[in-house]
Amino acid sequence: MTTESAFINILRGFAKDPAARGLLDDAAVVEIGDSCLIITHDMMAEDVHFKSNANPADVAWKLVASNLSDLAAKGASPIGVLLGFMLGDDDWDRAFAAGLEKVLGHYGVALLGGDTVSNRGDKRALGLTALGIAANRPVPSRAGAQVGDILYVTGTLGDALAGFELIDAGFDEVGPLADAFNRPQARLAEGQKLAPFVHAMMDISDGLLIDAERMATASRLGIEIDLACIPLSPAYVSYRTDSLESRMQAASWGDDYELLFCAPADARLNVDATAVGRVIAGGGLTLRNGDELVKLPPTLGYQHH
Ligand SMILES: Nc1ncnc2c1ncn2[C@@H]1O[C@H](COP(=O)(O)OP(=O)(O)OP(=O)(O)O)[C@@H](O)[C@H]1O
Ligand SMILES: Cc1ncc(C[n+]2csc(CCOP(=O)(O)O)c2C)c(N)n1
Ligand SMILES: [Mg+2]
Numbered sequence: 001m002t003t004e005s006a007f008i009n010i011l012r013g014f015a016k017d018p019a020a021r022g023l024l025d026d027a028a029v030v031e032i033g034d035s036c037l038i039i040t041h042d043m044m045a046e047d048v049h050f051k052s053n054a055n056p057a058d059v060a061w062k063l064v065a066s067n068l069s070d071l072a073a074k075g076a077s078p079i080g081v082l083l084g085f086m087l088g089d090d091d092w093d094r095a096f097a098a099g100l101e102k103v104l105g106h107y108g109v110a111l112l113g114g115d116t117v118s119n120r121g122d123k124r125a126l127g128l129t130a131l132g133i134a135a136n137r138p139v140p141s142r143a144g145a146q147v148g149d150i151l152y153v154t155g156t157l158g159d160a161l162a163g164f165e166l167i168d169a170g171f172d173e174v175g176p177l178a179d180a181f182n183r184p185q186a187r188l189a190e191g192q193k194l195a196p197f198v199h200a201m202m203d204i205s206d207g208l209l210i211d212a213e214r215m216a217t218a219s220r221l222g223i224e225i226d227l228a229c230i231p232l233s234p235a236y237v238s239y240r241t242d243s244l245e246s247r248m249q250a251a252s253w254g255d256d257y258e259l260l261f262c263a264p265a266d267a268r269l270n271v272d273a274t275a276v277g278r279v280i281a282g283g284g285l286t287l288r289n290g291d292e293l294v295k296l297p298p299t300l301g302y303q304h305h
Pocket of ligand 2: 042043047048049050051164205206253254255302
């Protein structure tokens with residue numbers, strides 16, 4: 001079977017409209033007159049993104065939040081979504097719809113349409129298209145990093161990983177770690193505030209390391225990350241300890257939905273964020289732990305295959 005990156009590479013061969021941004025960004029950027037529409041689509045599949053026994057309202061939440069996170073990464077304000085839904089168990093479908101209404105209400109986003117099919121008893125796959133209006137232009141891309149920029153991340157990393165482990169082990173699905181996995185927050189306000197100042201911005205869905213490498217590739221430069229600087233929550237540290245290994249895992253599991261951005265070294269930040277690295281000449285990703293160089297792990301993040 002082909003991998004996610006191999007398949008997207010095939011599509012890059014003919015996705016030549018400038019709005020597609022070379023399929024190297026979080027969303028499409030469509031200029032219409034004086035306005036700029038931001039469009040993104042993300043899917044979730046049973047057993048891949050959520051367990052079969054997951055709360056359907058949590059699945060609805062994450063489907064919406066993960067899509068709005070891509071809008072946040074472009075500094076956009078959301079206007080609406082379209083849902084691609086697979087019918088299955090009736091109770092599940094109803095609970096999903098109730099959860100969808102709640103999460104859309106929370107973010108003040110309209111349901112504009114969608115499509116419904118039957119899953120015929122198979123695993124479910126759900127899709128969501130989210131539309132937003134760019135609050136700031138030019139719209140930040142993954143490709144604008146400059147040598148000397150500082151690399152920042154909002155929030156903390158690894159909480160969703162720890163939450164998933166707790167849920168998988170059968171612990172109560174309550175508390176900040178389970179919430180981080182089930183109900184990520186799209187950083188919309190932060191994205192809009194940052195958009196005028198950043199050189200490059202994206203969200204972290206597949207892990208800091210693989211997503212930073214994607215930013216480096218899009219910008220045709222190198223990025224150096226210091227694992228010692230990665231922000232971990234007290235809950236993460238008390239559950240998984242603070243070691244090089246647990247830092248590496250927090251940086252490469254994914255499902256974080258925090259913003260990753262580059263800004264000039266003298267920029268005064270207008271949101272809470274942690275400096276985790278810098279943009280350097282060359283290409284690819286370099287890892288440090290304080291003063292020591294660290295070998296790249298075999299997998300930098302989550303890739304579908
Ligand atoms: N099936 C597809 N058809 C067209 N474009 C695609 C397809 N899959 C991915 N892309 C494009 O490839 C680029 C990278 O996609 P990717 O899914 O890695 O970004 P993302 O949505 O920010 O991340 P994630 O899916 O991990 O949340 C984007 O421009 C996306 O629109
Ligand atoms: C049941 C279950 N097992 C594993 C994971 C972990 N996981 C799956 S996809 C993904 C990255 C984002 O996906 P995408 O790139 O498709 O947006 C991550 C971290 C999960 N969420 N649920
Ligand atoms: Mg993204």
